[in-house]
Amino acid sequence: MAKIDSEILTKETTIFNHSGNKITTVDREIEIIAKFDEPLVIVLGSVLDDGECDALIQLSKDRLERSKTGSSREVNDIRTSSGVFLTDTNNEIVLQIEKRLASIIDIPIDHGEGLHIINYLPGQEYKAHFDYFASTSKAASNNRIATFVLYLNDVEEGGQTYFPNLNLSVFPKKGMAVYFEYFYNDVQLNELTLHGGAPVTQGEKWIATQWIRRQKISNNI
């Protein structure tokens, strides 16, 4: 018993702060399906309805470009998918989803980079990486602190989001999401959030990612 008590006492504070199995957001009730405690990884159900998933795919499908990574935004083998940022759109659905995600973690909407849609075809993947920028990078002055990955379709086979240091995989399911944070004082906890998108082996995979920054985003990030 004593050991368990001391473990609870030493747990670091998280941004996501819900107990129970439901979150009431501005416009929708969201289910907490699974939780890994430290670092915090949460699987969320019914984040988006089917129509919203379809709308995000429709908005993006003619605008995809080969994905780039890092603050230098170079094309490389780490991410072989195609993607587009839906930041330039005044679309009501996009805005409503961004507000919903902001309300889950109670962080103002302008800390979010904007929905980034990614499409993976068979064989395409996103190799294991950290979402936060290296401390030497310019972008680290307002670094990322948390990520939502929203699944926009059901994938026939493959495409799971995997956390190799946690032995954890989340399988894509339309409308569901995985959320994780890496804003711990303990650097080792942040490093445990190493993750990737496994190769899609059958069908295709569509996701929307929302990366959250520590401070509000200005134009010169």
Ligand SMILES: O=C(O)CCC(=O)C(=O)O
């Ligand atoms: O495709 C995935 O499941 C992971 C995506 C991801 O890691 C990201 O967008 O940062």
Ligand SMILES: [Fe+2]
């Ligand atoms: Fe990532």
